[in-house]
Amino acid sequence: MTDGPDATLDPDDWTDIRALGHRMLDDMFDYLEGIRERPVWQEMPAEAKETLRAPLPRHPGSLADAYRSLQDNVIPYTVGNPHPGFMGWVHGAGTPVGMLAEMIAGGLNANVGGRNQAPVEVERQVSTWMAALFGFPESARGVFVTGTSIANFMGVVVARTSALGRDVRAQGLAAHADLRAYASTEAHGCIAKAMDMAGFGTDALRTVRIDAAGRMDLHDLAAQVDADRRNGLRPFLVVASCGTVNTGAIDPLAGLADFAHERAMWLHVDGAYAALGMLAPDVAPLLAGIERADSIAFDFHKWGQVPYDAGYFMARDGDRMLDTFAAPAAYLQRAGRGLAAGTAWPCDVGPDLSRGFRALKTWLTFQVYGADAIGRSISATCAMARHLAQRVAAEPELELVAPVTLNIVCFRYVCADAERVNREIVLALYDEGRVAPSATTIHGHYAVRAAIVNHRTGPADVDALVDAVLRAGRRLSQPATP
Numbered sequence: 001m002t003d004g005p006d007a008t009l010d011p012d013d014w015t016d017i018r019a020l021g022h023r024m025l026d027d028m029f030d031y032l033e034g035i036r037e038r039p040v041w042q043e044m045p046a047e048a049k050e051t052l053r054a055p056l057p058r059h060p061g062s063l064a065d066a067y068r069s070l071q072d073n074v075i076p077y078t079v080g081n082p083h084p085g086f087m088g089w090v091h092g093a094g095t096p097v098g099m100l101a102e103m104i105a106g107g108l109n110a111n112v113g114g115r116n117q118a119p120v121e122v123e124r125q126v127s128t129w130m131a132a133l134f135g136f137p138e139s140a141r142g143v144f145v146t147g148t149s150i151a152n153f154m155g156v157v158v159a160r161t162s163a164l165g166r167d168v169r170a171q172g173l174a175a176h177a178d179l180r181a182y183a184s185t186e187a188h189g190c191i192a193k194a195m196d197m198a199g200f201g202t203d204a205l206r207t208v209r210i211d212a213a214g215r216m217d218l219h220d221l222a223a224q225v226d227a228d229r230r231n232g233l234r235p236f237l238v239v240a241s242c243g244t245v246n247t248g249a250i251d252p253l254a255g256l257a258d259f260a261h262e263r264a265m266w267l268h269v270d271g272a273y274a275a276l277g278m279l280a281p282d283v284a285p286l287l288a289g290i291e292r293a294d295s296i297a298f299d300f301h302k303w304g305q306v307p308y309d310a311g312y313f314m315a316r317d318g319d320r321m322l323d324t325f326a327a328p329a330a331y332l333q334r335a336g337r338g339l340a341a342g343t344a345w346p347c348d349v350g351p352d353l354s355r356g357f358r359a360l361k362t363w364l365t366f367q368v369y370g371a372d373a374i375g376r377s378i379s380a381t382c383a384m385a386r387h388l389a390q391r392v393a394a395e396p397e398l399e400l401v402a403p404v405t406l407n408i409v410c411f412r413y414v415c416a417d418a419e420r421v422n423r424e425i426v427l428a429l430y431d432e433g434r435v436a437p438s439a440t441t442i443h444g445h446y447a448v449r450a451a452i453v454n455h456r457t458g459p460a461d462v463d464a465l466v467d468a469v470l471r472a473g474r475r476l477s478q479p480a481t482p
């Protein structure tokens with residue numbers, strides 16, 4: 001780096017950074033190749049936290065030193081989702097190809113808000129692929145965002161504009177306190193948050209009962225919508241869960257599509273992790289009806305194994321996205337040729353202006369592995385869940401607490417004081433570091449929850465979970481020795 005008028009942040013001589021960069025790349029391959037030898041998670045020691053709390057560095061430091069600090073203080077202490085023993089929450093594992101795509105995207109540093117450039121075309125190609133995958137018409141359009149939380153927020157806002165017209169963008173919701181949306185009691189918390197952020201308030205979201213399998217009860221939905229109508233309110237949106245985060249239940253999508261059509265309501269599908277089940281021949285039939293949704297939110301970073309973050313919003317009529325997000329004066333005046341050419345840029349169909357080349361890691365994942373291989377890994381996670389469910393069923397000390405639809409298994413250790421014991425089992429497993437489930441509450445009972453999303457998770461990992469729960473359960477359910 002040079003001081004003075006020629007100063008840039010580039011090195012004068014690229015030799016050292018190149019050599020160190022090659023080592024970092026090798027280290028990250030070693031990291032992924034050896035992932036099984038590490039604990040899935042370990043507590044970050046106080047010294048590591050202390051090191052990171054240093055004040056803002058004002059002067060140059062060496063990259064080699066900073067890298068050493070990363071290796072000591074950061075790299076060993078991440079949440080652990082690439083590890084095959086990670087079964088907590090619904091987190092994807094990532095791939096080495098995805099990692100390389102991130103490096104290339106970082107080097108290019110393209111701002112993919114729009115303009116006449118190949119990254120916009122790459123993103124458009126993913127949109128075309130997804131429209132075909134979900135059976136959407138050519139009018140459909142998709143756009144990358146951080147995650148399904150934001151994609152669901154977009155769903156609420158697009159449904160709003162669709163119900164009220166573009167004027168709502170200027171006038172706001174003050175005159176529309178009568179709008180109501182509907183989602184099941186099992187809907188992800190980000191749906192209520194989206195209603196809050198969109199200015200409706202969470203009270204405008206009705207919660208609909210579920211059946212024994214965790215799916216939205218259509219009768220209860222109809223009863224609530226019709227009662228609201230009779231009371232002069234205006235039902236405008238149904239949010240279906242396609243793979244609930246708790247148990248993987250899929251709301252009756254075809255029935256919901258009929259219902260929404262009859263009532264002229266917008267059907268948005270929160271398919272955060274399970275919508276990509278369309279890639280798996282044994283899962284796709286369970287999603288029948290999704291092709292009739294008005295919009296879908298999902299993540300490539302969960303079942304798609306694309307590195308974080310790679311959320312996606314798609315509407316069957318892309319013009320609704322333009323109606324909601326484009327500043328017409330800007331996008332109608334685009335140049336006919338040159339760098340500023342093209343209409344309907346990504347910034348016209350979503351909330352972001354500046355945005356990275358998120359599409360690359362998804363595009364490269366499909367190029368290299370092929371969509372069928374992603375589909376096979378999705379099927380494999382469901383097979384692992386069935387294996388886990390069978391092992392749980394075969395152990396008298398364990399019981400399943402929810403039906404297994406896809407890849408999520410909720411179970412518990414049966415004993416006196418089961419709430420406390422199961423809570424401590426999960427904590428004990430985190431300390432051991434071989435497997436990491438999460439926990440949830442089903443029908444008021446605390447349960448161990450294994451969400452198998454990771455393409456690396458195999459039978460040995462599932463067996464390790466069962467064995468570890470049994471071991472911890474036996475130990476923790478013993479009466480304390482005086």
Ligand SMILES: *Cc1c(COP(=O)(O)O)cnc(C)c1O
Pocket residue numbers: 090146147148149150188190241243244245270271272273299311
């Ligand atoms: C993960 C998840 C979300 C949130 O998605 P993010 O990508 O974490 O923002 C929403 N709904 C469901 C069903 C999920 O599984």
